[in-house]
Amino acid sequence: MASLQILRLLIATLKGGPGKTTSVILLAIALARRNYNVVVICADTRTRGATDWVQESLRLGYTVPFKLAIWEEKNGPLSAFARTVEQQTGADAVLIDTGGEQPEAFAHGCLYADKLIMPVGPMNGELRRILETYRHAAAINESGSKLDISVLLTRVPQAGKGKAREAREDLSTDLRAADGTPDPDKPYALGLHVLTAEITRAGAYDEMYCIIPDDVGEYEDLCTELVGPGNKPGTEGAA
DSSP, X not given: OOOOOOEEEEEOOTTOOTTHHHHHHHHHHHHHTTTOOEEEEEEOTTTOHHHHHHHHHHHTTXXXXXXXXXXXXXXXXXXHHHHHHHHHHTOSEEEEEEOTXXXXXXXXXXXXXXXXXXXXXXXXXXXXXXXXXXXXXXXXXXXXXXXXXXXXXXXXXXXXXXXXHHXXXXXXXXXXXXXXXXXXXXXXXXXXXXXXXXXXXXGOGGGGXXXXXXXXXXXXXXXHHHHOSXXXXXXXXXX
């Protein structure tokens, strides 16, 4: 039997924004419940959102179904740290949470990860912020370190309708000039891959902060999109 491909995932934008840590934690829960050996690396040295979530959940008596590794600058490059954590834990899913305005950590996260997911709301002000993130990630890709880049629409009023539909159409359309200059009105129209799963405001995900919910809502859809339906291949039953 072929070995299971490890999921190496960075969920981040350089400008910060909604849904980053929430997406990491709730996706990690969904994966763990499908019998994946999951490690979350908290590389946000400013807010420590993932660390706070896990520590507070434990204090409240929840069982956290994944491992947490905390990266600090003294640990050396994040890419090397992540590879070491993967090897030491035997993880088959590693999710990295980096903070906004941390370009060096972001770059090393891209060097380790196979896939970058940029969570962004469907409002123009938020969409415009992904250009810098895309440029940094594309530069990593062009350097020879292959990185799949996707967008996750979060905090949408209604999935597949209105602002969500408009944002999806704009993001997936490439309006750049022949020399690569972004469109001045829609600099986020970059021909990007937008994940089918959408995270709505109605999911009340803010209320899940610092708990381990029984139902992670639309993050189950995201999990299925990334790894397919059902439990990890070769396993049976619930995690």
